[in-house]
Amino acid sequence: MQMSVSPAKxxxxxxxxxxxxxxxxxxxxxxxxxxxSFWIVVSLTLLFASWEMAGRIPISFAFPTFLETLSAFGEMxxxxxxxxxxxxxxxxxxxxxxxxxxxxxxLGVAMGLSDKAEWLLAPVFIVLQAAPxxxxxxxxxFVYGIGLTAKTLAVIMLALPVIVLNSYKAVRHVNPSxxxxxxxxxGSRVQQIFKIIIPDAxxxxxxxxxxxxxxxxxxxxxxxxxxxxTGIGDLITYHRSVANYAHMYAAVASIIAVSTLTLAGxxxxxxxxxxxxKRRK
Amino acid sequence: xxxxxxxxPMMTSLIFWLLVWEIxxxxxxxxxxxxxxxxxxxxxxxxxxxxxxxxxxITLRAFIYGMALAxxxxxxxxxxxxxxxxxxxxxxxxxxxxxxxxxSALVPILMIxxxxxxxTVVVTxxxxxxxxxxxxxxxxVMQAPTSLIEMGRSYGASRWTIFTKIIxxxxxxxxxxxxxxxxIRGVKGVVxxxxxxxxxxxxxxxxLYSRSFDMERFWALTMLLFAAAMxxxxxxxxxxxxxxxxxxxx
Amino acid sequence: xxxxxxxxxGSVKAASSNDAVVQVRDVCKNYGDIEALRGINLEFERGNLxxxxxxxxxxxxxxxxxxxxLVPATSGEIRVNGRAVTAPGPERAFVFQDFALMPWATVxxxxxxxxxxxxxxxxxxxxxARRYIEQVGLAGFEQKYPHELSGGMRQRVGIARAFAxxxxxxxxxxxxxxxxxxxRRKFQEDLLRLVELEKKTFIFxxxxxxxxxxxxxxxxxxxxxxxxxxxxxxxxxxRTASPDDIRRDAVYLDVVEEIWQGLRQYAE
Numbered sequence: 086m087q088m089s090v091s092p093a094k095x096x097x098x099x100x101x102x103x104x105x106x107x108x109x110x111x112x113x114x115x116x117x118x119x120x121x122s123f124w125i126v127v128s129l130t131l132l133f134a135s136w137e138m139a140g141r142i143p144i145s146f147a148f149p150t151f152l153e154t155l156s157a158f159g160e161m162x163x164x165x166x167x168x169x170x171x172x173x174x175x176x177x178x179x180x181x182x183x184x185x186x187x188x189x190x191x192l193g194v195a196m197g198l199s200d201k202a203e204w205l206l207a208p209v210f211i212v213l214q215a216a217p218x219x220x221x222x223x224x225x226x227f228v229y230g231i232g233l234t235a236k237t238l239a240v241i242m243l244a245l246p247v248i249v250l251n252s253y254k255a256v257r258h259v260n261p262s263x264x265x266x267x268x269x270x271x272g273s274r275v276q277q278i279f280k281i282i283i284p285d286a287x288x289x290x291x292x293x294x295x296x297x298x299x300x301x302x303x304x305x306x307x308x309x310x311x312x313x314x315t316g317i318g319d320l321i322t323y324h325r326s327v328a329n330y331a332h333m334y335a336a337v338a339s340i341i342a343v344s345t346l347t348l349a350g351x352x353x354x355x356x357x358x359x360x361x362x363k364r365r366k
Numbered sequence: 367x368x369x370x371x372x373x374x375p376m377m378t379s380l381i382f383w384l385l386v387w388e389i390x391x392x393x394x395x396x397x398x399x400x401x402x403x404x405x406x407x408x409x410x411x412x413x414x415x416x417x418x419x420x421x422x423x424i425t426l427r428a429f430i431y432g433m434a435l436a437x438x439x440x441x442x443x444x445x446x447x448x449x450x451x452x453x454x455x456x457x458x459x460x461x462x463x464x465x466x467x468x469x470s471a472l473v474p475i476l477m478i479x480x481x482x483x484x485x486t487v488v489v490t491x492x493x494x495x496x497x498x499x500x501x502x503x504x505x506x507v508m509q510a511p512t513s514l515i516e517m518g519r520s521y522g523a524s525r526w527t528i529f530t531k532i533i534x535x536x537x538x539x540x541x542x543x544x545x546x547x548x549x550i551r552g553v554k555g556v557v558x559x560x561x562x563x564x565x566x567x568x569x570x571x572x573x574l575y576s577r578s579f580d581m582e583r584f585w586a587l588t589m590l591l592f593a594a595a596m597x598x599x600x601x602x603x604x605x606x607x608x609x610x611x612x613x614x615x616x
Numbered sequence: 617x618x619x620x621x622x623x624x625x626g627s628v629k630a631a632s633s634n635d636a637v638v639q640v641r642d643v644c645k646n647y648g649d650i651e652a653l654r655g656i657n658l659e660f661e662r663g664n665l666x667x668x669x670x671x672x673x674x675x676x677x678x679x680x681x682x683x684x685x686l687v688p689a690t691s692g693e694i695r696v697n698g699r700a701v702t703a704p705g706p707e708r709a710f711v712f713q714d715f716a717l718m719p720w721a722t723v724x725x726x727x728x729x730x731x732x733x734x735x736x737x738x739x740x741x742x743x744x745a746r747r748y749i750e751q752v753g754l755a756g757f758e759q760k761y762p763h764e765l766s767g768g769m770r771q772r773v774g775i776a777r778a779f780a781x782x783x784x785x786x787x788x789x790x791x792x793x794x795x796x797x798x799x800r801r802k803f804q805e806d807l808l809r810l811v812e813l814e815k816k817t818f819i820f821x822x823x824x825x826x827x828x829x830x831x832x833x834x835x836x837x838x839x840x841x842x843x844x845x846x847x848x849x850x851x852x853x854x855r856t857a858s859p860d861d862i863r864r865d866a867v868y869l870d871v872v873e874e875i876w877q878g879l880r881q882y883a884e
Contacts, residue, residue: 128460145478145479204378208380216591217592220588269709285719296466302467310471311562325474345466345467
C-alpha cells in the first residue's frame with residue numbers, strides 16, 4: 086500500500102516556524118515517519134483491539150472475539166483442515182487465473198494491436214466488465230455440474246473481462262514516441278510488438294493481472310458458497326451450520342489475508358524483478 | 367474500425383454478436399441459449415409481472431441505501447485521509463486491503479449478523495462500493511495543486527476557505543470517478559448479496575428460474591440487470607464529463 | 617536588406633546541387649481539412665547542418681518526420697541518395713524530442729538498440745555502443761537506467777543511439793528543448809564538434825533562433841498555416857572562433873536580428 090505523502094507543509098506552513106525542543110510526541114512522530122512498519126503494526130493492533138472489544142461486549146451472539154478467532158485458526162491449522170481446504174480452493178482459482186491470464190492478455194493485446202479485433206471484442210468485454218457477472222454463475226452448473234470445471238469457469242467469468250480490458254488499454258496507451266523510435270530504426274512489426282509494445286505495456290498488464298486475481302478470489306468464493314461447498318467455502322458453510330462462529334470467522338479472515346498477501350507479493354515481484362526503473366527512487 | 371472508407375462505431379459489433387446469438391439459439395445447440403427474440407419476449411412479459419416489480423423495488427432500495435451509506439461514509443473518510451496523516455496511516459492499510467479483498471467470502475458472516483434479509487444486501491452493497499470511493503476521494507484531495515493552494519494563501523484566504531473552495535472543488539472529478547466505479551461495484555454487490563441470500567429480490571427470482579430451467583426468463587432478468595448497470599455507468603460518465611471541463615485544465 | 621552582405625539570404629528555391637543527400641520535392645501534407653505543409657522543395661547537402669526554424673504550427677517537426685519516413689506525405693516525394701523513400705531506412709537516424717529511451721533498458725542496451733533490431737551480435741553492438749558512449753561523454757554510465765540520468769544525459773543517449781547505426785543523415789527533432797540552458801549551450805558546442813568529426817548530414821529542428829544561428833550552416837525559415845518555406849539563410853559564421861567569441865560576433869547577432877524581424881509577425 087502507499088503511505089501518505091500528506092501535505093504536511095501546508096498545515097504547518099501557516100504559523101511562523103518556532104524553535105522548540107522535540108517533545109515525546111514529536112519523537113514518536115519522527116520515528117513513525119521513518120518506519121512504515123510502525124504504522125502497519127499500529128493499524129493492525131487498533132483493528133484487532135476493536136474487534137476484541139466488540140466481541141467481548143458482545144455486539145452479537147454470532148460475533149466471536151479476535152482471540153477466539155485466532156485460536157480457532159490455530160486449531161484448524163493444527164488439525165490440517167485449513168491446508169486441506171486451501172488445496173481444494175486453490176485448484177479452481179489457480180487454473181481459472183492461469184487461463185484468464187493467458188487468454189485475457191492474448192485477446193487484450195490483439196485488441197490493442199488490431200482495429201478489427203477491437204471492433205469485434207472490445208464492446209463485449211466492456212459490457213462484461215461493467216455487468217454483474219455473478220448472476221451467470223448458476224448457469225455454469227447446468228452445463229458443467231458442480232465439479233472443478235464449473236468452479237474454474239466461475240473464476241474465469243469474473244477474472245477474464247478485467248484482464249482483457251486492462252491489456253487492451255495497456256497496448257493502446259503505449260508511448261507512441263517509442264514505437265516511432267523502433268520504426269525509425271527499421272524494426273519489424275514483430276520486433277515492435279515484443280521489444281517495445283509489450284515491455285512498455287507491462288506495468289498496466291500487471292495491474293490488470295492483479296485486478297484479475299482479486300476478481301478470481303471473489304469468483305472462487307462465490308462458486309464455493311453457491312455451487313457446492315468445498316474448500317474454504319465448505320469450512321465457512323459447515324462451521325456456520327454448527328454455530329462454530331470463531332472457526333467460520335477464521336476461515337473468512339484467512340481467505341481475505343491470503344488474497345491480500347498474494348496481491349502484495351505479486352506487486353513486490355513486479356517492482357523488484359521486472360521494472361528496474363521503479364526499484365530505486 | 368473502418369470498412370470501405372467509413373468508420374463503423376465500435377458498439378455496433380454488439381448487434382453482430384446478438385445476431386450470432388439468435389442463430390445459435392434458433393439452431394437449438396444448447397438449451398441454455400434460447401434465441402434473443404424469445405428472451406426479449408420473455409423480458410417484455412417479465413416486466414409486467416408483480417413478482418418482478420416487487421423484486422426490482424427491493425433490489426433498487428437495497429442498492430440505493432447501500433450506495434448512499436457508502437458515499438456518506440466514503441467521501442468524508444477519504445477526504446480526512448487525504449488531509450490528516452495519522453488517519454491516513456491507520457486506515458490506509460485496511461482500505462487498500464478491502465478494496466481488492468474477496469468480499470463474497472464475507473457475505474455469510476453478514477448473513478448471520480444481519481439476518482437473511484435486506485440489511486445484509488445493503489451492507490454488501492456498502493462493502494463493495496465504499497473502499498474505492500475512499501481511495502479516490504483521498505487521491506483527489508492529495509492531488510489538489512500546490513500552486514492553487516499557495517495562490518489562495520497569498521490572497522489571504524482562511525484555511526477553511528482554502529479547504530472548501532480549493533481543495534474540495536479540485537478533488538471533485540476524482541470523487542465523482544470514485545463514485546462511478548463505486549456504483550458499478552455496488553451493482554455487483556447487490557447481485558452477489560442477493561444470490562447468496564437467495565430468498566429476496568432478484569436472488570429469489572434467479573433461484574426460481576434456474577431451478578425451473580426457465581432460460582428465457584433467466585436471461586431476460588440477466589440482461590435487464592446488465593442494461594441497468596451499463597446505463598448507470600453511462601449516466602455517471604455523462605455527468606463526469608460535464609465536470610471535466612475544469613478538470614481538464616489542471 | 618542591410619544584412620545581406622553579412623549573411624547571404626537565399627531565394628525560396630534552393631540552388632540545385634549535385635551533392636544533395638536528401639531532396640524534398642513538392643511535399644504537401646494535409647491532416648483532414650487542415651493543410652500542414654504546402655509545396656516544400658528543399659535540398660540538404662552532405663556534411664552540412666541545416667536547421668528547420670519557425671514558429672509553432674509551421675510544420676517543421678512534421679516535415680522532419682516525413683523525411684524520416686515516420687509520417688507519410690500527402691503528395692510529393694523524398695529522395696535520399698537519389699532514391700525515393702516512403703519508409704524509414706538505414707541511411708537515416710532520428711533523435712527524438714522526448715528522447716524515446718526504453719525505461720526498462722540500460723544505457724548500453726538503449727544505445728545498441730538500433731543494432732539489436734538489425735540482428736547485430738551482442739558483442740559487436742556492445743563494442744559499438746561503448747565507443748559512442750565514450751564519444752558523447754557518458755563513460756561510466758553504461759549500466760544505468762534512463763531514470764537515473766539527467767535530461768541532458770538522456771539526450772546524449774539518444775544521440776549516441778542515432779550515431780551507433782552509422783547513418784548518413786541524422787534527423788534531430790528539437791533535441792535540446794527538454795535540456796536546461798547551461799547544458800543546452802554545452803550540447804550545441806558538442807554538436808558542432810560531432811558535425812566536424814562525423815561528416816554526416818544533419819537536419820535539425822528548433823524554435824530557438826539563437827540555437828539555429830549558432831549551430832547551422834543553413835537555416836530554412838518556415839511560415840505557419842500552411843507551412844511553407846519563407847526564407848533560406850546561410851549564416852556564414854566563422855566557426856574557428858571560440859564559442860564565446862561566436863556568441864558575441866557581429867555577424868551572429870545580425871543574423872539573429874534578421875531572423876527575428878522575419879518571424880516577429882507570427883508572434884502572438
